[in-house]
């Protein structure tokens with residue numbers, strides 16, 4: 576074995592036997608250390624705190640189209656690797672999988688992916704790339720399954736996930752509270768009319784044969800009665816959904832991020848989020864640039880990459896033209912709910 580190594584590594588045979596043996600010892604030690612660290616990322620669950628048993632396959636199901644927030648595109652997953660990537664596993668191999676201390680609970684089409692991707696730039700934030708949908712669709716799989724999805728974190732790092740459908744899931748507040756009363760909650764909200772059109776645009780991209788936005792908006796177009804059972808409309812009644820969360824969480828434990836300001840001033844909104852999470856303000860305007868082609872702010876460098884990164888094609892779609900009368904009718908419909916929401920949150924989002 577020693578001779579074979581000698582040949583492979585081209586060790587000069589003229590080396591005195593003792594030095595040759597020392598060199599071989601050093602090489603073997605190096606190989607052993609390399610194997611140890613490579614294994615740490617995937618085997619660390621067997622060390623330190625006991626790993627939860629795997630009762631079910633670890634990957635969450637993809638959300639049904641038009642039903643809930645969509646998964647991040649593969650493009651986004653590649654640009655911002657989670658702890659499962661070999662590089663981050665290497666550095667985080669000694670970390671522990673923890674349940675999230677902070678969750679982006681909504682709203683669908685509010686800008687939740689942008690917020691999570693921007694937050695992941697922070698060295699003290701580790702997040703799951705895909706949407707786990709634990710508190711709505713996968714709750715029966717148990718907390719051990721949920722924790723197993725999480726990236727490994729070191730002391731002081733925050734574990735996060737985002738699943739926008741939680742905000743409108745009746746059972747979610749009680750379930751999150753029973754996991755931990757102290758969970759910090761973040762809601763990215765956006766003008767409910769634009770949000771509804773964005774939601775419809777997403778469904779349309781998957782099912783081009785659906786009826787028009789205008790016809791789905793009304794129960795009866797002649798009477799002008801809005802169909803509040805249509806999820807695209809329902810999700811935007813923020814005040815109603817928030818009431819459900821306030822039964823379990825104090826308002827101070829929920830941060831409301833403006834989806835509009837996340838586009839016009841990402842660093843400003845990220846500053847508020849970092850303060851809320853108790854993080855040092857590391858993400859600043861230096862991290863962003865406005866990409867004219869995309870029409871959105873993008874990252875100068877994504878997490879784990881040195882290249883500029885914009886969100887994928889499914890973020891920032893062109894919306895279809897909607898009849899302005901219908902838009903106005905929807906504005907009138909949402910106004911009282913928006914006012915109530917401003918009152919509850921103490922923030923005027925300027926949608927009216």
Ligand SMILES: Nc1ncnc2c1ncn2[C@@H]1O[C@H](COP(=O)(O)OS(=O)(=O)O)[C@@H](OP(=O)(O)O)[C@H]1O
Nearest residue numbers: 644645683684685686687688689773871890891892
């Ligand atoms: N920086 C940046 N880049 C691209 N897109 C951005 C960005 N910031 C916010 N947004 C807005 O995010 C909207 C999608 O929201 P979500 O990520 O919450 O959607 S989802 O619920 O996860 O499907 C998406 O909605 P649409 O424009 O309707 O596609 C964007 O307007």
